[in-house]
Amino acid sequence: MKPILTVDKLSMDFGGLRALDRLDLEINTGEIVALIGPNGAGKSTFFNCITGIYLPTGGDVYLTPPHGRKKIINGLKPNQVTKKGMARTFQNIRLFTEMTVLENIMIGRHCRTKASILGAVFKGPGTIREEKEIVEDSYRILVKIGLADSVNMKATNLPYGAQRRLEIGRALATEPFLLLLDEPAAGMNPMETKELDDLIISLRDEGMAILLIEHDMKLVMSLSSRIYVMDYGKKIAQGTPVEIRNNPKVIKAYLGTEN
Amino acid sequence: MFFVNEIKKSLLISCWFIFLTFPIMVIRINPYEEIVDYRWNNLILVGVGSFILSLVGRAVQRRREKIGQNDTDQTAGSTFRIATKMYVPLVALSVLVICCFPFVFSTYQTNIMTTALIYVVLGLGLNIVVGLAGLLDLGYVAFYAVGAYSYALLNYHFGLGFWTVLPIGAGLGALFGILLGFPVLRLRGDYLAIVTLGFGEIIRLILENWNDFSFGPSGIANIPRPSFFGMEMSLQAATIYIYFLMVGLAVFTVFVVNRLQHSRIGRAWIALREDEIACQAMGIDKTKTKLTAFALGATWAGMMGVVFAAKTTFINPASFTFLESAIILSIVVLGGMGSILGVIIAAFILILLPEYLRAFSDYRMLLFGATMVMMMVFRPQGLVAPRRRCYQFRKTDDPAAGIK
Amino acid sequence: MEYFLELFLGGMTRGSIYALIALGYTMVYGIIGLINFAHGEIYMIGAFTALITASVLTIFGLNPFAILVLAGLAAVVYSSAYGFTIEKVAYKPLRNAPRLSPLISAIGMSIFLQNYVLLAQTSDFMPFPNLIPEFAFMEPWAHIIGSSEIVILAVTAVAMVLLTLLIKFTRIGKAMRATAQDRKMAMLVGVNINRVISVTFIIGSSLAAIGGLLIASHIGQINFYIGFIAGIKAFTAAVLGGIGSIPGAVLGSFVLGWTESFATGYISSDYEDVFAFSLLVLILIFRPAGILGRSESKKV
Structure with missing residues (x-):
């Protein structure tokens, strides 16, 4: 199996602080991989580096689309990364709060559509068709994430768990083959976590690869096929859930040493 | 107690x-x-x-x-909602008033109305930049000046007519928008405001001091009014002609802005206003999207500049001070950022009120300033809060149910 | 050489005035992250209050030194009162609003105050009495630097020292620094944020009032519009030095003062304001963090 995301010795320095230290990581088609580690280990920084929000100070990131060639993506802007097929959600929810639920998803369709200013003004048959497709595709995604009942609701009025799901839906609308989820279950109640669990599995079954940062260990252990563990910007372990659970280094990072 | x-x-x-x-x-x-x-x-x-x-x-x-x-949401949406039943008669009434106006009232009144319409269009143009894309542009008047001077100078040097310069003025506005926008649009919101203010003042000061190019503070006089298939017109006829021309341009602007607002580009603007980082993560090119908004706004200002020069037949740099930008901004703020109907109403209120209530005219700028503060404090969404479009689907899993 | 020296000292005088205004911008920006657009108007109101007080007292026939002190006092008291009130009316209700809302409110406030003075007083330039006496010992250098320029430099220097002491060593100074670093955290450890913000506005306004008094006395005339241009230039100075940084504001002010002085002296005086605005635009485009400022990293 060929990896779709290859991260090679990725480093990030903020002034004198080394937030990421030569991190390697690979993700294969259709697998769910988790990235865990204590708070401040550099997980979100890692996401920001590979999605183009930060410019990494060292190392390379490659993306290989299912039917394409391996391409280096560091240095690309966030929107270009998304266009290449890697979409993400944010740790602190960043919805377009004044827009409706459907419109939030429609924004995700932006990079897969192409109506121009002139097209928008003259509204030719092509534009009308495209606009109709945007609405229909977006609605289909809302059905999938279980928010079809709140189409016209303002995003900010959704309950917390639904907002997290809407963020995932918005990322899905960009047609990614790799989805990055930053603490998708944070602040969710057990019911909402269960729904999220089902959603992630259904996405994997459709062939999407998923990389998630998560603190909910039950969710991580049950979902992921492989786990990477970070601490102080370094990778300290990788392996299957069983291997990770019994890794002394991991236990030490989370619980500290006895003495 | x-x-x-x-x-x-x-x-x-x-x-x-x-x-x-x-x-x-x-x-x-x-x-x-x-x-x-x-x-x-x-x-x-x-x-x-x-x-x-x-x-x-x-x-x-x-x-x-x-x-x-x-409920916080209700207060935002519940105001000024015109019932759909009233909509048709209201539109019909306004069309009637607009068409009859110049024949019922004097040339003087018609002139004022034309001015108000110019501000309606300027407000709608700035609304794209500030209201939709959330870019606070305090130098909007610079593009207005570009349009006005392009007509005055092209006419003076090459004898070009109004109809030729109208698209040229719009184009030059857009060009200046892109030229100025390109370096500054990556700046944070408040810095962008100050830089655009600086640019606006620089352009005015250049017009004031570069005598060889712009004839300095004394300005340019005897700019011809728009021609009607080469016919000479009396002052009254010309006034009515410009009035209807402005009505046409205003309707055109409303049409275009409305289309844009509910298009793929318009949604991208609003998303950009709401959250830049999330917007980029959704695959939207930040710079390009901002630049289109900025340039489109400038296009309208350039076009209106041409009309303004043709209407007053005299321009000088004093017409393009920061206060002019502030007036247009207060129209957008009062009307409601992103609301077409609101901007139209606000432009009429802010331009016509001081004209008709003479007692007010001295206090005009005082009231504009106060309006901006009060609106921000008490009603940040403006007179007419912009409404999001609603979509309706049949309760099946078949999404091809149609769009309202 | 003498011409150079004259321009140099002239630039420094300008710079001092800019510094007195720029400090208000930079302090307010440091604490609440707002470009206080109406700050230039505070300075203008300071100058007007001084003018009115001085004129009334002159008619009463007080001696010039007493007039200078009382007019200065009135300017400081009134400017502070205006600064305090403006914050309460136009900015405080918007503390949690989107970032552009308080800025628009500030622009509105600026336009309001300009027209308030225009309507209540006059649109003409008002002659300002020269309150600063000519010093006899300055006679030999009078062709290079005047007495009022010396006073401006001296007063500015004293004001800077006092401000630095206040911020470094007093309780409220500490609270201000804490609030500037992290408003929420400061609140949690018991800093009274509202008080800190009010004090910041009062200090900034007082400095602007002193600037207004000095420059009006130096130039000899004022009108309602002086605040707008001076405000933008002082803001330029604050950004130039790195907005939020107090030494930065002073440094930026001197750099701007010299730039203007030399550019008008050696190139052309027609474009005096264009130099300042161009500097502003260039700085914001190429080094928005300023000379002494740290670049902000965005948090995601």
Whole structure:
């Protein structure tokens, strides 16, 4: 199996602080991989580096689309990364709060559509068709994430768990083959976590690869096929859930040493 | 008991304002004759005025807090909603008024109406930049000046007519928008505001000082009015002609802005206003999207500049000060950012009110300033809150159910 | 050489005035992250209050030194009162609003105050009495630097020292620094944020009032519009030095003062304001963090 995301010795320095230290990581088609580690280990920084929000100070990131060639993506802007097929959600929810639920998803369709200013003004048959497709595709995604009942609701009025799901839906609308989820279950109640669990599995079954940062260990252990563990910007372990659970280094990072 | 408390507080505030405004409101110096003029009646005016305002302000705030606890969303949407049934007669009535206006009223009135329409279009143009894309542009008037001077100068040097220059002016506006926008659009919101203000002032100062190019502060006179298939027109006919031309351009602008607002690009603008980082993560090119908004806004300003020059037949740099930008901005703020209907209403209120209520005209800029502060504090969504489009789907899993 | 020296000192005088205004911008920006657009108007109101007080007292026939002190006092008191009130009316209700809302409110406030003075007083330039006496010992250098320029430089220097002491060593100074670093955290450890913000506005306004008094006395005339241009230039100076940084504001002010002085002296005086605005635009485009400022990293 060929990896779709290859991260090679990725480093990030903020002034004198080394937030990421030569991190390697690979993700294969259709697998769910988790990235865990204590708070401040550099997980979100890692996401920001590979999605183009930060410019990494060292190392390379490659993306290989299912039917394409391996391409280096560091240095690309966030929107270009998304266009290449890697979409993400944010740790602190960043919805377009004044827009409706459907419109939030429609924004995700932006990079897969192409109506121009002139097209928008003259509204030719092509534009009308495209606009109709945007609405229909977006609605289909809302059905999938279980928010079809709140189409016209303002995003900010959704309950917390639904907002997290809407963020995932918005990322899905960009047609990614790799989805990055930053603490998708944070602040969710057990019911909402269960729904999220089902959603992630259904996405994997459709062939999407998923990389998630998560603190909910039950969710991580049950979902992921492989786990990477970070601490102080370094990778300290990788392996299957069983291997990770019994890794002394991991236990030490989370619980500290006895003495 | 509560009421007594409120009155006490308001009295205190009123005393504070009497103290605050005392030297400037009451004392007036005549420096040449060394006479001091005490205007005590102003003192009473300030005292009573601030007392009433403070009482009213408190009442509004209290009501808002009460409503806010129940549902914040409702207050935003429930205002000024015109029932669909009323819609058709209302539109018909406005069409009738607009068409008859120049034949019923004098040339003077028609001229004022034309000015108001120019501001409607300027407001709608700035609304793209500020209201939709959330880019605070304080130098909008610079593009207006570009349009006006391009007509005046192209006509002076090459004898080009109004209809030829109208698209050229719009194009030059867009070009300047792109040229100025390109370096500054990556700046944070408040810095962008100041840079655009700086650019606006630079352009005005250049027009004022570069005599060889722009004829300096004395400006350019005898700019021809728009021609009608080469016919000479009387002043009255020309006024009516420009009026209808502006009506046409305003309708055109409303049409275009409305289309844009509900298009793929318009949604991207709004998303950009809401959250830049999330917007980029959704695959939207930040720079390109901002630049389109900026350039489109500038296009309209350039176009209106041409009309303005043709209407007044005389321009000089004094017409393009920062205050002009501020007037257009207060139209957008009063109307509601992103609301077409709101901007139209606000432009008419802010331009026509001082014209018809002569007593107001001295206080025009004072009221504009106060409007901006009050709107931000009490009603940030503007007179007419922009409404999101609603979509309706049949309750099946078949999404091809159709769009309303 | 003498011409150079004259321009140098002239630039420094300008710079001092800019510094007195720029400090208000930079302090307010440091604490609440707002470009206080109406700050230039505070300075203008300071100048007007001084003018009115001085004129009334002159008619009463007080001696010039007493007039200078009382006019200065009135300017400081009134400017502070205006600064305090403006914050309460136009900015405080918007503390949690989107970032552009308080800025628009500030622009509105600026326009309001300009027209308030225009309507209540006059649109003409008012002659300002020269309150600063000519010093006899300055006679030999009078062709290079005037007495009022010396006073401006001296007063500015004293004001800077006092401000630095206040911020470094007093309780409120500490609270201000804490609030500037992290408003929420400061609140949690018991800093009274409202008080800190009010004090910041009062200090900034007082400095602007002193600037207004000095420049009006130096130039000899004022009108309602002086605040707008001076405000933008002082803001330029604050950004130039790195907005939020107090030494930065002073440094930026001197750099701007010299730039203007030399550019008008050696190139052309027609474009005096264009130099300042161009500097502003260039700085914001190429080094928005300024000379002494740290670049902000965005948090995601």
